[in-house]
Amino acid sequence: MNGNRKCGKVLTKGCRFEYEDGTPYIPFGTTVYALLYQPEYRIRETLETLRISPFNKIRFCIFPKYYEYVREEPDVFPFEMEGNKICVDRPVEIYWKRLETVLDELEEMGVQADLILFHPYDKWGFAHLTMSERKKYLSYIIQRISARKNVWWSLANEYDVMYDFKEEDWRELESFLADNDTQKHLISCHNWQKFYDSSHDTISHVSIQSCWYQEAGTLMKRYGKPVIYDEMGYEGNLQQNWGNLSAFEVVNRFWCVYTQGAYASHGETYYAEHEVLWWAKGGRLKGESPRRIQWLKEILESFPGALSPIVSGYEQQGSGDTQEDNSALLQKLMQLPESIRGFAFAMTKLTEKEKEKMLLADPQYFGHFKEKVYLRYFARSCPSICSMKLPKAGCYSVEVLDVWEMTRTQIYAAAEGEIEVRLPAKEGIAVLACQN
Template sequence: MLVRVLLACALALCAALASADDFGVTPPAAPVERWGTLEVALAGPSDGNPFVDVELSAVFRQGARSIAATGFYDGDGHYKIRFMPDAVGQWTYETRSNRPALHGKQGSFTVVQPAPGNHGPVAVRNKFHFGYGDGTPFWQVGTTSYAWIHQGDALQEQTLRTLAGAPFNKIRMAIFPNNDDKAGTLRFPFAGTPPRNWDLERFDVAFWRNLDKRVAQLRALGIEADLILFHPYDKGKWGFDRLPAAANDRYLRYAVARLAAYRNVWWSMANEFDFVTEKRMDDWDHYFQLVQAADPYDHLRSIHNAFRLYNHTKPWVTHVSIQHGAATLDPERAVLYRDVYEKPVVYDEVKYEGDFTRRWGQLTPEEMVLRFWNGAIAGSYVGHGEAYQDPQGMVWLAKGGTLRGKSPARLAFFRKILSDSPLEGLEPIDKWQDHPFAGKHGEYYLGYFNRERPTNWPFVLFKTGLADGMNFRAEVIDTWNMTVTPVPGTFEIKKRDDYTYADKDGRGIALPGRPYMALRIVRVR
């Protein structure tokens, strides 16, 4: 009897669901975590050209709030709308389309608390810094591998394994391939036949599915995907650097529709934008505004230069992305761009560690690490790159694979020092004088002595936030040998002059006379 009752209930439920679907109501989706990705999959027309003929979007609602997201065609009559919910609880959605088969579809889903490791998308925090959606600080320690997604599957997987054991929490990567005769490119963003026979009104969904997959894998590793939308390295081979205006806009809208619902996405309008000779400055303004308008989640947006700087004060730019080989040679130089733009500054390219034939790929590991520390003391952020020569062309900067340099281990140590800080970002302590400290006045100080080889440092702090009788403890950090050595006892300060406080007994801290040393000083209450 019980079995018959359960069977009847099951049949009734199936009938109800079928009836609901007939009226455009989809059964509730599986729960999705906050800042996860919900994917609404729909079957629709495949005749004509769905990439340009079909319009699809959905409005997602929770109470009085509503967020609109654009859908996209994924080939073979399959349509998708992706959504990244930002709050737990019940949500509903309803589709909008110019095709009846896709219009008015309704559904509901539950958003649950994020899983461990899901801190939400990164955004600007406290004017000059970054933080995740849940309030966790984001200490950017990025790297670059432009064409890693254009290699074969085995090499892409090897790159991901390398990243899983590396210190980097952001990777700069290009959507379009480079002009490289040895490249492993198998698929392209547009449908067609290489090198130049492209159908600019259709996309190669196999390429985009692989990109989706790789961005999702980076997300699982806790790595931000800084997606470079244009670059000058085509040089006419594929023609992607000189597409018609309508094709550029269509490409950008498709990229945003597919990828914006991944919480780890950043948008870089271009790498070395000023070398893309086919585009004017107002074109770049237009691309920024298009991406900003199409992205319902307001992901981070910037643009990377060669020689000519973009005006990063424009409102659609969230942070500064700079190539500058000399700006991070000392903190007083690195801080200047912060003062000009009043936004977070990321020195995404400061030259590369390696033995490359070009001068931009000849940094020693020590020089690479030094630039990270100087950038941090300036209250800014620095990016890593590696360019060791290889007879097979396996250069991390270009293709990914494995890392060969000595800087990543030191950058892991550097990142731990930053993440152990009680702060949400380092602020310069006294940027107008040779005083190499950052942190928070009166509370926390991180100092870096660059190439200097001091044997003693007199315990002297800049005056802001200080008072007689405050006590501090100190640690000596060897940034190259990756050691932290506590200094015995504490230091009690008193006013020394109009600008500084010093240890009341005139004591200092002994240092080993080696370069790349640092100090961490914390107030004792």
């Protein structure tokens, strides 16, 4: 439960997160975009629901949101309004006190606040501030709340939809935020279609919207930073494709992502009276995925360290860029069994794009922590048997996990080397090998 979660400031270390004292932090996020614009009783209800949930990070907007299922006029704005003009030099104290109260309660329950600074879903003009106004706003929010430890900065939700912002504008705001926040909180920027370039040192981690979670390992390798799938569809029953995933599919996607050593955020969009959907307005969770996400969280937190993706055989094959590479690789391939030698040789002829396409069509969800833990997830595949190659010097307990039923069945008490594991030939099955 979040009541027992650790509090404090989170930093990055390579592709992982940790607290300032070095304790690992594994983010399990959720999303309530318009949290700050709800009546007080619903904010209370949302926070109490969050307290007993598995989630230790929450994304929400600073500016009001105007979108499907979120059409209400706010009771208060962050800044005073004069007609259609937003007066960014005149903050509204009631709003900022509300934000501070929410941040303090989240900190008390060990939840990180991923604050969305800009977004395109607007009818009041917040998405169309001038650069000078944007910086005045950022200066104020930094001064007002940056002393709090559980704050993260998300430059935008779906930055590439905001047509008033040029590419260079985002870089300027990114630098401004990093230069003026003396507390050096985490900074990211979320996309709709085009990934934000997270290569700059000022960007702490990769925050993306994507259902191509097969790419997690590739992105971690590219950026050398933590990767969070902050939006990959929501459990719900809306007519929109982004809002009608089954609970099983949400759980499946979480396992696909976390098995590779990346992270994810949850959301829920079950239609309800007065259009109170958790994804936007909070309230109470109705879905079946959170308790199964909790089970995944408990398993990962029991490991002695964070998982890293295991590189597949496909990725290990070179692209044959030089004659020397080809010669050495050919000698290596000739040592392979005849039955697979041709496939391995064909891989050397593929371009990087062809290889990437093949990897997406045949994903491997396989992670490890050194030689202590191996976790392989089969997603929606239904094999009846799995071959694994464990270190010969080790002694491993091997279990079959059912991610929906939340069961663990031990197959071997002390295994090493090459083993075969019988599986139930159904979706949502994983194999876990832990060193004794």
